[in-house]
Amino acid sequence: MKRSIGIVGAGVGGLHLALYLQQHGVDATIITDRAPDEYRDSRLLNTVAHHHVTIARETALGIDHWSDPKLFYAYHDHYFNFPEPLRFRGDFTRPSRAVDYRIYLPTLMEDFMRRGGKIEYRRIEQDDIAPLVNRFDLLVVSTGKGALGELFTYRPEHSPYAQPQRRLFVGLYKGIRQPEPMNVTLSVSPGHGEMIVIPTLTFDGMANALLMENVPGGDLEELATLNYEKDRQHFLRTLLSKLEKHHPTTYDRIDRSQFDLAQPQDYLQGGIVPTVRNTTVVFDSGKCAIALGDVHSVVDPMMGQGANMASYAAFVLGEEIVKAHALDVRFCETVDLRRQDRVLAAARWTNRMLAPPSQAMGALIVAMAQNKALADEFTENFNYPENQWDRIATPERIHAWLNRVSSAKAASHIAAA
Amino acid sequence: MKRSIGIVGAGVGGLHLALYLQQHGVDATIITDRAPDEYRDSRLLNTVAHHHVTIARETALGIDHWSDPKLFYAYHDHYFNFPEPLRFRGDFTRPSRAVDYRIYLPTLMEDFMRRGGKIEYRRIEQDDIAPLVNRFDLLVVSTGKGALGELFTYRPEHSPYAQPQRRLFVGLYKGIRQPEPMNVTLSVSPGHGEMIVIPTLTFDGMANALLMENVPGGDLEELATLNYEKDRQHFLRTLLSKLEKHHPTTYDRIDRSQFDLAQPQDYLQGGIVPTVRNTTVVFDSGKCAIALGDVHSVVDPMMGQGANMASYAAFVLGEEIVKAHALDVRFCETVDLRRQDRVLAAARWTNRMLAPPSQAMGALIVAMAQNKALADEFTENFNYPENQWDRIATPERIHAWLNRVSSAKAASHIAAA
Numbered sequence: 001m002k003r004s005i006g007i008v009g010a011g012v013g014g015l016h017l018a019l020y021l022q023q024h025g026v027d028a029t030i031i032t033d034r035a036p037d038e039y040r041d042s043r044l045l046n047t048v049a050h051h052h053v054t055i056a057r058e059t060a061l062g063i064d065h066w067s068d069p070k071l072f073y074a075y076h077d078h079y080f081n082f083p084e085p086l087r088f089r090g091d092f093t094r095p096s097r098a099v100d101y102r103i104y105l106p107t108l109m110e111d112f113m114r115r116g117g118k119i120e121y122r123r124i125e126q127d128d129i130a131p132l133v134n135r136f137d138l139l140v141v142s143t144g145k146g147a148l149g150e151l152f153t154y155r156p157e158h159s160p161y162a163q164p165q166r167r168l169f170v171g172l173y174k175g176i177r178q179p180e181p182m183n184v185t186l187s188v189s190p191g192h193g194e195m196i197v198i199p200t201l202t203f204d205g206m207a208n209a210l211l212m213e214n215v216p217g218g219d220l221e222e223l224a225t226l227n228y229e230k231d232r233q234h235f236l237r238t239l240l241s242k243l244e245k246h247h248p249t250t251y252d253r254i255d256r257s258q259f260d261l262a263q264p265q266d267y268l269q270g271g272i273v274p275t276v277r278n279t280t281v282v283f284d285s286g287k288c289a290i291a292l293g294d295v296h297s298v299v300d301p302m303m304g305q306g307a308n309m310a311s312y313a314a315f316v317l318g319e320e321i322v323k324a325h326a327l328d329v330r331f332c333e334t335v336d337l338r339r340q341d342r343v344l345a346a347a348r349w350t351n352r353m354l355a356p357p358s359q360a361m362g363a364l365i366v367a368m369a370q371n372k373a374l375a376d377e378f379t380e381n382f383n384y385p386e387n388q389w390d391r392i393a394t395p396e397r398i399h400a401w402l403n404r405v406s407s408a409k410a411a412s413h414i415a416a417a
Numbered sequence: 418m419k420r421s422i423g424i425v426g427a428g429v430g431g432l433h434l435a436l437y438l439q440q441h442g443v444d445a446t447i448i449t450d451r452a453p454d455e456y457r458d459s460r461l462l463n464t465v466a467h468h469h470v471t472i473a474r475e476t477a478l479g480i481d482h483w484s485d486p487k488l489f490y491a492y493h494d495h496y497f498n499f500p501e502p503l504r505f506r507g508d509f510t511r512p513s514r515a516v517d518y519r520i521y522l523p524t525l526m527e528d529f530m531r532r533g534g535k536i537e538y539r540r541i542e543q544d545d546i547a548p549l550v551n552r553f554d555l556l557v558v559s560t561g562k563g564a565l566g567e568l569f570t571y572r573p574e575h576s577p578y579a580q581p582q583r584r585l586f587v588g589l590y591k592g593i594r595q596p597e598p599m600n601v602t603l604s605v606s607p608g609h610g611e612m613i614v615i616p617t618l619t620f621d622g623m624a625n626a627l628l629m630e631n632v633p634g635g636d637l638e639e640l641a642t643l644n645y646e647k648d649r650q651h652f653l654r655t656l657l658s659k660l661e662k663h664h665p666t667t668y669d670r671i672d673r674s675q676f677d678l679a680q681p682q683d684y685l686q687g688g689i690v691p692t693v694r695n696t697t698v699v700f701d702s703g704k705c706a707i708a709l710g711d712v713h714s715v716v717d718p719m720m721g722q723g724a725n726m727a728s729y730a731a732f733v734l735g736e737e738i739v740k741a742h743a744l745d746v747r748f749c750e751t752v753d754l755r756r757q758d759r760v761l762a763a764a765r766w767t768n769r770m771l772a773p774p775s776q777a778m779g780a781l782i783v784a785m786a787q788n789k790a791l792a793d794e795f796t797e798n799f800n801y802p803e804n805q806w807d808r809i810a811t812p813e814r815i816h817a818w819l820n821r822v823s824s825a826k827a828a829s830h831i832a833a834a
Binding site (some may be wrong): 072286326328330334337340341389390391393394395396400401404 | 703741745746751754757758806807808810811813814817818821827
């Protein structure tokens with residue numbers, strides 16, 4: 001079946017889909033409001049780690065421009081800033097990697113164009129929707145910007161929060177020593193927030209992203225309103241003093257004489273209201289628009305799931321487009337049936353981690369500190385959020401998981417004895 | 418995980434599930450209101466053909482008591498009683514088979530008990546529900562009878578009809594010649610109804626089920642109120658005259674001197690309101706009841722899907738129980754995610770066939786009469802209703818299917834030339 005797909009938005013979801021379709025001989029057109037050369041000087045977009053399932057998709061697309069092993073990190077370093085601090089690590093089966101999206105996205109756009117892909121640069125307003133729907137056999141909406149995102153209605157049963165649960169303060173910094181081998185640190189200051197330290201390839205080589213997830217009302221909240229341009233010294237001094245108090249293992253990696261934003265525009269402040277939306281709009285003609293990525297489910301960045309889910313869903317959508325005999329509402333249903341469990345699980349897991357930890361979650365943390373196999377499984381499940389959700393959805397499930405892992409450990413001790 | 422499953426209902430869904438769990442070492446208890454020895458003299462229960470995917474499940478369960486090839490039929494014989502009659506056949510890849518459920522169900526109950534399974538004989542009333550929920554780790558509701566069925570709420574978006582669309586007149590007859598090899602005839606009298614003729618193993622060997630799907634207001638409707646006990650001659654005479662007029666190819670197989678019900682209680686009259694229900698009820702304790710079979714989705718028997726879907730869903734549920742670490746609402750969600758597409762497709766396809774045929778459906782019928790590959794594919798999809806729905810959900814999908822098949826035919830002609 002000859003078909004033409006319109007993709008509005010050039011984030012990771014839109015680009016992975018476009019490249020997938022291109023690779024499979026399906027005509028795809030990207031429509032976005034930002035050209036590749038506009039990324040270089042823009043403000044930091046986000047902080048994103050790609051887990052190995054996403055990297056495998058990049059390999060399949062032939063866009064593995066960042067395959068140097070030195071760019072990858074192999075494990076999560078967990079730190080809990082309790083009076084008696086808790087620290088443990090969890091290893092992935094295969095490493096993850098973070099590349100600044102101001103490099104990543106335009107590189108993929110150029111890959112797509114070099115291979116003959118078409119990108120149109122414009123914003124989509126209300127009046128543009130009907131002509132777009134008519135023009136393509138299927139419209140993929142992978143940007144929440146503008147009038148298109150509003151077509152997709154909320155799913156309140158999967159959107160438990162009306163407000164951001166963290167006040168985000170995200171920056172790319174130089175002057176933070178990389179451990180050898182590299183890792184991502186997940187540092188928790190109970191009651192105040194979490195910080196995810198991500199070794200990230202940016203314009204001048206490796207830097208560290210500090211993704212600070214600050215609890216509203218906590219001691220770290222003020223970071224979300226610091227202004228670098230107005231008072232650089234105050235910005236850095238305040239940040240350093242907060243790191244020293246709340247995230248000391250990361251503070252210990254800092255060379256104060258070098259510590260600074262990698263570039264002045266390399267920080268972001270704000271907050272996400274985690275939201276799941278219905279994914280399909282049917283127009284009078286019978287043609288459909290389908291949501292991909294954040295328009296479908298936007299999550300707080302704490303668990304690093306947003307981009308990985310967008311890439312996952314892009315491949316599901318791409319595979320289904322390639323084999324579809326029609327791009328109608330039944331098609332969209334088929335796509336949703338395949339992608340919804342993982343996408344929803346990422347949202348549910350993230351939303352759960354934003355809530356104050358249950359006793360069972362506390363027991364899981366303590367158990368992970370004592371049992372590396374458990375911590376490894378938790379870490380690997382960053383690739384498979386549906387598996388994580390199967391383990392942590394309820395206190396009963398957490399306890400069942402702990403029992404399984406401790407039985408397995410006891411059995412292996414007996415076998416070794 | 419040690420667990421105990423309560424299964425209310427001993428239809429094909431409940432029995433296939435119980436046997437599956439028993440085979441996999443999971444404790445299962447059946448609760449039903451009918452003992453095996455009460456089936457022999459009961460009224461005809463239904464007319465059910467098992468398609469090869471269901472027969473493969475029977476083989477897996479070790480309950481293939483009816484494996485004699487002479488019991489199987491290999492194809493559908495389609496007849497349309499147009500002024501210019503249309504007749505064609507569609508072959509299965511592997512044969513189907515029908516056994517009277519008054520033989521089938523008690524045999525499986527005995528298999529289950531002989532292997533150590535427990536069956537309790539009683540009706541479940543409102544007051545029994547709470548103790549049942551407490552007693553088992555999961556309650557499977559595979560009967561709509563009594564108070565339990567009412568726990569599961571309607572899904573109006575999948576239940577388009579408020580009234581039965583056919584007035585059913587179902588009987589098991591002797592005196593209808595079996596063709597060699599055996600087939601199922603699907604005979605359509607436009608505007609009046611369909612008749613499915615199913616070679617069925619019953620108490621005295623093979624007979625033929627006439628499943629007559631009579632359109633309300635049509636010439637066949639009066640069959641739905643014939644009374645054999647009151648006037649046998651009138652019953653048979655009326656039926657014969659209707660068959661002669663509306664379903665002549667089947668009438669031609671009848672030996673009038675032998676033609677009669679196989680037994681006086683071998684007929685059923687009534688109608689089905691096709692209904693899809695939500696499948697999960699969570700009780701205060703966190704324990705769940707999950708619907709299986711007709712309680713989940715009851716379909717008109719025209720497409721022969723009800724029992725096959727119950728068996729399919731029983732295996733999905735059984736497989737998930739065996740590997741589950743919890744039998745909670747997340748578990749039920751996982752089960753539904755796996756089974757819903759096929760189960761819903763069976764309902765949608767059947768509901769579509771109950772409606773007056775669209776132009777595209779008419780084109781499909783004509784095309785099947787001219788292209789055996791197409792008729793074979795339609796026939797094989799009785800095993801895979803989701804594939805059927807993918808082909809017939811819309812007129813566009815039907816036309817796309819016809820185009821694909823005719824292109825393939827043209828290509829094979831060219832290759833042969």
